[in-house]
Amino acid sequence: MPPPEFIEAIGGPIRRGPSDDELRLASRDVGGGMRQTDLSVPDIHCGGCVQTIEKALGALRNVDSARVNLSTKRVAIRWLGDGAPPAMVETLLDLGYEPGLYETHDDGKDNALPALIRALAVAAFASMNIMMLSGSVWSGANGPTRDILHWICAGLALPAMLYSGRVFYLSAWNAIWHRRTNMDVPITIGIALAFALSLYDTIHSGEQVYFDATVSLIFFLLIGRTLDHVMRERARTAVKSLARLAPRGALVVQNDSHPEYLPLSEITPGMTILLAAGERVPVDAVVLSGASDLDRSLISGESVPIIAEPGTLLEAGILNLTGPLTIRAAAAEQDSTLANIIRLMEVAESGRGRYRRIADRAAELYSPVVHLAALTAFVGWMLLNGDLHTAVTVAIAVLIITCPCALGLAVPMVQVVAAQRLFVAGIMVKDGSALERLAEIDMVVFDKTGTLTSGSPQLLDPQDIDPGILGLAASLAVYSRHPYSLAIARANSSRAAAATLTAISEHPGLGIEATKDGDRYRLGRADWAVSPGAVETGTVLSCNGTELARFRFRDALRPGAGDAVKALRNAGVTVEIVSGDTMEAVAIVAGQLHIATHFSGVLPGGKAERIATLRREGHKVLMVGDGLNDAPALMAAHASMAPSSAADVGRSAADFVFLHDNLAAVPMALTIASDAGRLVQQNFALSVLYNAIALPVAIAGLVNPFIAAVAMSLSSIIVVLNALRLGWGGHRTRPVSANSVPYAAASRS
Structure with a gap:
């Protein structure tokens, strides 16, 4: 084995990772004698990596399960808590993946994307210039002029080879070093052989070189790799946004009664915490003294603040609105409600990752098939005419022409065009793979507060209230941020002048008092x-x-709610409400929208459990919600949507975000996703047809590496043009209907 310094210099791993003591300290008890360790594995990049890691870790002694989250590059290992931790670090290192402890509060920047963009820029520059110079050779340049142009092309290709191509070389070397293969191995072999053969022909004044094919291949592959990285990285923002809701620490009263600010990780059950108005509860706690209004909408979905008083249980993440409280910590950071919601989101994301692109699912088959085809072509031509140069050229052509560019672009290009169509309709796509899943849904689950309704209470029948009385009430209401006070102030915005009040004070949980x-x-x-x-x-x-x-309030329906529910029902899609609000409030909205199935008082975990139950029953569920309490359900659903007015975490967790208030965005998104699904299937069919024709042609020696690169590029262009049809002719956006949602009938059969 080469020395470690040499291995690291050429991209191989140095054996690093947390020790057994660090693993045990970082693990947590999950019950039943089991512990869970979360590891960060940055080198995971495809479905093949996921299968390799889960299979190897799952085979270890005392390991109950191993699950890989491809988006967050996190591996969760459950193991028997007795004795030393299993050899999970050593196993990952043997596979070529360097692990570290996973940090939930990772706010680090994405360093991989700038590197990919720089590599893409270098490849684009080299590719354009080499193609321009190659045009002179094709036009008839020969002799010394041709040789000079070939040497210039070699000089332009070299930096693209060394800098841009290393994205594939390091991955391929890592796989080979650990006695396995991946999609980057044949790509690397094809690039290296094409460059080496071209350099050989340049040195010997050959008529044809393939630097253009080499660099163009790198360029097209980097486009697909960059698009893939961007879409996967976006999935990580949900957990990051949720983690940022928790404060970094809290003001703790120590034994000597002097408050001291402690980091969240140092707060333990039993500590006394001073919570000021406007702060979020750091950990689950119980109120010892004080009174205040609490905004629990992010946790429970209830539209009205609740009163905090001694004995009230507080969940981490809820907002203290109006008064200071003294609270006692009831749980550590890792056991708080907020931490549990984060884990629910990550577990849901891990399961959802299995719906990733078909190209990832085909990764294991692609590499050995291409190697075998290229080897067969090489051996066959050596036996046929014994010309090494010809045999190598044909083998290179096979490697290049079977490059999965068209297959890799089949999904992301449709996603890009669909995202543009959705944006025109006021809908943003947060997760590219969600389009495929959205086209399969047969059921929509709505949250109530802030989703089917505006989330802002309105005063009922203000015209029946004496203007002078309403003006007086509004004069008091402007001094409070309570939702009901805001509704009264809005109702009087243009009716009566404000009264002159003195000695104004707000009593947390009670109301506003003043003298006149x-x-x-x-x-x-x-x-x-x-x-x-x-x-x-x-x-x-x-x-x-x-x-x-006496004032009465109602949370008004969101614009277009009735029409959206009707359109979904007409399309054969089942609709239900799952809300954390009161039974009465949910029943009123369900009655207005004629939704028969509705659930009230449901907590965050309960919403995710409801989604899981529907999935077990065979439903493909679209979850539409807006709050922190909806985040686990948004992540667990087959696809998810949130309004732009949603909490940051809700927007980050959702696959789609609609920018306007109208719920017509939901059936509109279904229509576009259905059209996009058909185009994706067509693109895959075109890719398969291309390979079925191109591979025999290349093996027969009827194309050289350059023609192979051109053919590969043309297949990609055809796929792109087909994707652009999403905005043309028969693929213009149209209202959702039974015909535009064919999966609805299929799911019920």
Whole structure:
């Protein structure tokens, strides 16, 4: 074996990784005597890597399961907690993957994308210039002029070979060194042989060289690799956004009663924490003292803040709105509600990764088939005429003409065009592979608050309230950020002038109090504003304890909600509501939209469980939601959508984000995805047909490496042109219908 310094210099791995002690400290107890260790493996880049790693780790003693998340490049290993950790690090190193401990709060930049773009730029520059110079040779340049042009092409090709091509060389070398293969091995062999043969012919004044084929091959392959990386990297932003919701630390009261700011990782159950208004709860906790309003919409989906008082249980991530609280930590950081939601999202993403491109699924078969075809061509031509130069040329042509560029572009190019069509319709695509999944759905699950409704309560019948009374209530309401206060202020925006108030104060969880002309006015809970201690409900305005007006509120439906649900139902798609809001609020919305199946009071884990149940029943579910409480369900669903008004985490977790308020975006997206699905199938058929024709032609020696590169490029261009049809003629966006959603009927048969 070469020395480590040599291996590292040529791209091979140096044996590094966390020790057994670090693995045990970083692992967590998942019950049943099992522990889970999460490792980061940056070198994972295709479906073949996923299968290799899961198979090798799953075979280790005491390992219960190993799951790879291709988007976050994370490997989760469950193992028996007794004794030392299994040899997971050593196994990964033997496979050629260097692991590290996975950090949920990784806010690091994507360093791989700039490197890919630089490599792509170098290859594009070299390719364009070599093609231009090659045109002179094709036009009839010969003798010394031709030799000079060939040497210039060699000089241009060399930096593209060394710099741009290393993306494939390092991957291929790593696979070969560890006695396995991948798609980059035949690509590397083809590039190296084409360059070597061209350099040989240049030195010996040959008439034909293939530098143009070499560099063009690198360029087209890098386009596919870059598009693939961009789409996978976007999936990681959901977990990053969710992790950023948690504060980095909290103000903890130590034994000497002096507050001290501690990092989140150092907060343990039983510690006393001071939580100011406007801060998020750092870990699950219990209120010891104080009173405040809490915004739990990101956790439960409820549209109305709840009151915090001594004994109230607080989940990590909820927002303290109006007053300071003293709380006692009930869980450590890794056991908090927020951490559990992060894990739910990552588990869901790992499972969803199995719907990635067919090109990834074919990775294991592609490499050995191409090697065998090239070897067969080489041996056959050596036996036929014994000319080594001809045999090598034919083998190179086989390697190049069977390059999976068209196959690799079949999906991403349709995704790019579909993304543009969706953007014109006000819909952004967050995950390219979601188009394929969206075209398969047969059921839509809606969240209520902020999705089917606007998420902003509105005052009912403001015209029936005396303008003077409404103006007085609005004068009080402008001093509060409570959703009901905001609704009252909006309802009076152009009706009555503000009253002159003094001694204004907000009582957290109760309401607003002020004085006017010696009278005490209160706007808030009835049992506080009218008669403290009495059994009263609702929101009222009172003067010296006497009720002046009672206010009722309703969360209005989002524009287009009725038409969208009707269009989905007409297309044969089943619709239901799963919400964390109250039974009454959900029933009202379900009745307005004529949705028979609806669930209320559902927590984040329950929403994901409902999606999982529907999947087990055979449904392909589209989840449409907007809050943190919807994030695990968005990740677990077959496809997912969120409005632009959604929480950052909801937008990041969703596959699609619609920019306008109208829910017509949902059936519109289904239509475009259905059209895109048909074009993807056509592109795959074209790719298979191309290879079925091109491979025998190349083996027969009827094409040289340059013609092979041209043919490979033409197949890619045909695929791209077919993808562009998504915006032409019969593929113009049209309303969703039973004909445009053929999967609906198929799923019920």
